[in-house]
Amino acid sequence: MSESQTPQTTFNRVLLKISGEALMGDQGYGLHPPTVERIAREVKTVHDMGVEICMVIGGGNIFRGLAGSAQGMERTTADYMGMLATVMNALAMQSALEGLGVFTRVISAIRMDEVAEPYIRRRAVRHLEKKRVCIFAAGTGNPYFTTDTAATLRANEMACEAIFKGTKVDGVYDKDPVKHDNAKRFDTVTYDEVLAQHLNVMDASAIALARDNSLPIIVFSLDEPGGFKGILAGEGTYTKVHG
Template sequence: MGIAYRRVLLKLSGEALMGNLGYGIDPTVVQEIAAEVAEVVASGVQIAIVVGGGNIFRGVKGAARGMDRATADYIGMIATVMNAMTLQDALERMSVPTRVQTAIAMQEVAEPYIRRRAIRHLEKGRVVIFGAGSGNPFFTTDTTAALRAAEISADVIFKATKVDGIYDSDPHLNPGAKRYQSLNYGHVLTQDLRVMDSTAIALCKENNIPIMVFDLTVRGNIRRAVMGESIGTIVGDIYEVS
C-alpha cells in the first residue's frame, strides 16, 4: 500500500502529551510521538502539527472558575507554545528539522505564523508546529487545526486521541457503543458527536478537508493513517455513514 496523504495536519491534544500523568508533560510519551512523526517524515510526507494546551491550562475551565474568559484563553495559548517547544526539542534530537510558528509574537523562541513561510518549510521537509492557537480568544485549537489545514492546503487532518475512532455514544460509559468507520460532516453536526467543535467541522466541510480520528496510543498508527489504512473513523462529504 502506497502513501495516501502527502501533506498532513496532525492535531494533538495537550492531554495526549501527559500520558498517564494527571498534569504536565510525560517525556516518554513525547519521545514516542516524535519517533512516529520522524518515521513518517523520513518517508517523504509533509507534516504540520497543531497542539493543544489542556495538560497545562484550559481556558474554559479557568473561565468557569471566575477568570475573565479572554484572559484565560490567552493563558491557554501560551501553554500550547510550551507543548510546541517540547515537541520541537524531541523531534530535533531525532535529527528532524522543525520550526515552531506562533500566532502570538514570541520572537525569542519561535517564528511568527506566516502562511507562505510555513508552506516553504513543509516543502523543505521540515515539521512545522503551530502554537498559540489562532491568536484569538474564544476559538479552540480544533478550529485552529481546521484553519491551518485549509491555509496550507493539507490533504487531511489527523485527530489523534486516546479513543480508536468516533462512537455513537461514550464507549467508556456504554460498552455497547457503536464505532463508525466513516461519517459525513452533516451527520457529525446533526448528531452532535463532538469530534471537533462545530466551527472546525464547518471549516473542513467548506474546504473539503477529510478528518481521520484514531488512537494515538497504538504504536505505528500515524504511519498507518498516512498509508490510508482503516484504523479509526474518517469524516468527509464523500463518505457514507457506516
Template structure:
C-alpha cells in the first residue's frame, strides 16, 4: 500500500446525494462498504465531514446572521453527519469513534490527539466532528489540522468530479484535467481545492492532498494502492 494512514475529507453536500439536502442512506452505505474494505486491508482511517447539507456558516452570515453563531450551527451540523456515518459504519461491523472539538460527552468523546492516535492504532475508524471548535475556520482547515496532528500520510478529498480541471467540467466540455499541482500554484492561481488556510498548512508540513471522485466505486482503494487517479496536490 502507498498510504497506511489516511484522512478522508467528505463534504456535507456529498452525504446528501442526489436529493440535495439532508442525509442519504444510500451514500452512507456506499461509504461504509468502501471503508470496510480498506479497514480489512489494514489501513488506518480518519474522517472529517462538512455540514453543508444541513447548515453552512458562511451562507448563514451572508443572510444577516452573526458569523460566529452561524459557524457554531455549522459545527453542530457536522456532529449530526458524523453520528449518522458512525451508525452506518457500525451496522457494517466497523468499530468507530466520534471525537468532537466541542465538548458533548453524552454523545461523543472529546478530541484528544493521543486518544485519536490510539484509536487508529487499534484499527478503529475515527471521525472528527465540530471542525476545529472555532468560528471562521472551515472543515477543510479542520481536516488539514487533524491530518497533521495524527501524522496522516495523505488527505483524500472526496468530490463529485475526478480531479482538478483548468475550468469547471460541469460547464465546459473542453475542460482539461490536471494530474498534478504544486501547493504554491494552487494558492497563486486561486484554485478552489480547499481554502487557503488548509492549503498553507499542508504545504508547510508536506502532507499531500488527493482530489478524487468519491462516487466511482473502488476509487479510495485504488488511491491507497498507489494507482493514478484524480489530482495530487504536493510540494514534490
C-alpha cells in the first residue's frame, strides 16, 4: 500500500455512539464548537476510508431526562425534552461535518420536517449506500428508552457490523479508572459479564438487545486523536464486548 492510500478496514458499516457530554469539552454545559469540530474530523477520517457511518449522540450536555424526572418533573415530559436536546446536538454535528465536505443527514424519530428527515429505514439505508453520514436523533421517539438503546436499535436496523462507543477512557474497566489507580481494563468481555458485574458500558436494555442480535460493541477513547480511525485499521487500545 502506498503512503497516499487509506488504511484497510474489515468494517463496511458501523454506528458511532457518543454522549452529549463529549461535545461540551471543558465546559460544564452546552456545546463547545472546537470539540464538535474535532470529533467531526475524527468521523471524516473514517468516512474517507470508505466506511459507512451512522451516529447517535446523547443529550446530556443540554438536558438529561432522568435527572429532570428525579427533580420532580414528570418522567415522560423530561424524556421528550432530552430527545429534543439530541436533535440540537445532531444539527451541530451535521453542520461541522458538512463544513468538512461530508454529506450528512439528520434523521429524527420525532417528526420535525423543517429541520430533519423522519426515520424511514429504507431511506436511511439508501443514504448510507450513497456514503452519507446518518445521524439518528430523538432516541427511539419513546420515553423510558435511553440513547444507548436507540443506538443499538438503529445499529441492528441498519445492519451495522459493530457499535463504536466513544468514551473518555480507552475501554471497559472493572471500576472507574479516574478514581482508582488499580482499575483493571478488559481486552474483551461478554455481554453477560457486563450485565452481571454492572460494568458501565451501556444500560442493560441496550446490552441485552446487542447480545440477542450478536452485535459487538467496541469501547474506545474518543479523546485519543486518531483513535476511531486507528481501531478500524486494526490498531489502538479498546475493549470488545461480544458473546
